[in-house]
Amino acid sequence: MSTHGPSTSPTSRRTVLLSSLAGLAVAGGLGAYQVLRHPRPPRRQPDGQYRQIKLAWPDASSAPVLAVAYQKDFFTQYSLDVDITSAPLNGSGALAALAGGVADFAVAPALSWLPKLHDGLAANLILGIQPGVxxxxxxxxxxxxxxxxxxxxxxxxxxxxxxxxxxxxxxxxxxxxxxxxxxxxxxxxxxxxxxxxxxxxxxxxxxxxxxxxxxxxxxxxxxxxxxxSNTGHYADRTNMILGVSSSTLAADPDAATAMTLALRDAARWANAHRTEAATLIAEATAGMNSTSVQDMLSSEPPIHPVTGHPLREQIAQYYDELQLIGLLPSEESAADMARRYTRNVLRG
The missing domain is CATH 3.40.190.10 (Periplasmic binding protein-like II)
Structure with a gap:
């Protein structure tokens, strides 16, 4: 079933900062010089096709980024009709849904993902949505x-x-x-x-x-x-990770691009509008009212989505830490395993 919160109209606005003509000329010249020296790979764009997506997400009803993606139409902007499957209560349940073919995508903590990937789960990590709590x-x-x-x-x-x-x-x-x-x-x-x-x-x-x-x-x-995990360097690290099954990624890579962009944009909006994000999940969060949910989100680290190289670096760090406590083989290269498990679906 789809997860829906109370309907509200979008309030997000972008502010465009205008520089002087001289400043623009200098910046433009410098930018062109940098591009010539260090060309950036083209950014992959979604194809705009309508897609029905099955997503496994633990505690979906109390996930602010997911509520924002629905109620602020970020899924709709990328032509996605997202259905939350099987209502998993934790990361292990979400990954079981992905492994069983019940879901095309799953969200789970990095520390839940890595042992399963090492055991052979056929999937790739494509977006770090938010830090741990x-x-x-x-x-x-x-x-x-x-x-x-x-x-x-x-x-x-x-x-x-x-x-x-x-x-x-x-x-x-x-x-x-x-x-x-x-x-x-x-x-x-x-x-x-x-x-x-x-x-x-x-x-x-x-x-x-x-x-x-x-x-x-x-x-x-x-x-x-x-x-x-809400203070110090732990607060800067991603935790809830979006992954896609290998079969879905091979059959429809544009679906992974669209899902990544939709949830990335929703995460940024949720971070900038925490009070409103709290209202979207308050009714579905058992035992908590809107004020309590707002206080909770205020106590948590900034919601900062990561993709590409920053995501790969953080996954390597998690891999190294699981080796530290003996849960993954110490002889393996954490950097190599992170490259194997992550995919930058925004790179053209």
Whole structure:
């Protein structure tokens, strides 16, 4: 089924800055000189044909970029009729839909994508949509104020959502902490986590927004945030990645171009209009009102889409980090694997 939010009219405007004639002449001459020395590859343009696309996206109803793509007509601008398939609850579910041929495209965290690609999933990564929103929440009264104090403790993670665990395992490994072996990671339904924390059978929860934000706001002070992906260099890195099946890319490369441009434009709009983006998902985000959703988005990093070389560099970094915690073979070149797994569908 398609995901639709409340209908609103577009408010986006572009501002054109005019330079003096002399400035334009100098810039034009310099630009021509640079093009002669370093010619840029032509940018691929979509062909404008109408397409029906099947897309798997976890927690689709609470994804601001997806809501913007629908309600601000970015999909329509690129002649796309996008249907959200199978309502996956996490990245693993979205990738299962792609692998099973249920979806043509999928969105999932980078840390969910890479192990599946290494295991043979036939797909390419084409757009980094936005950074991660991982939060590590600790139970008040557990005496945990540093990451190393989690050793020997129990951290709950949402069922089968591997990205939450891996993100914090990597963060801790960089501080010399072997979280993969030194911590008990307990998969648990989200609805059981508050009860388990109150009963002191878990010490922390590794999860992501919007659920993490809900826990902080509705658990009567049971949790406090220890660390997150929303600050420092982690905030600058992409997380939710759009990928396309190899068969779809081979049969219709223009579909991948159109999807990339539509979601890239929607991501830029969502970042520039966070308050309005929040209203588009507020009604569909369980347990949160519009103000709470706005506060959540305000606390998160800028939504900055990436493609091409910047995406490939970030995927290589993720690959290297998964090697660091022993999840991928250390003898492989992270740069080579990133080149294999990514594709710049905007290059002509």
């Amino acid at each position: 991982f939060r590590l929440l600790v139970r008040r009264g557990a005496g945990i104020t540093r990451l190393d104090q989690l050793l020997g403790r129990t951290i709950a993670i949402p069922d089968q959502n591997i990205a939450d665990k891996l993100f914090f395992a990597i963060m801790m490994r960089r501080k010399g902490i072997n979280a993969m072996e030194g911590i008990t990671w307990r998969p648990m339904p989200a609805e059981d986590m508050i009860t388990a924390a109150a009963a002191k059978t878990i010490d922390a929860i590794a999860t992501h927004d919007p659920f993490a934000w809900q826990l902080l706001g509705t658990s009567n002070g049971l949790f406090t945030e220890l660390v997150s």
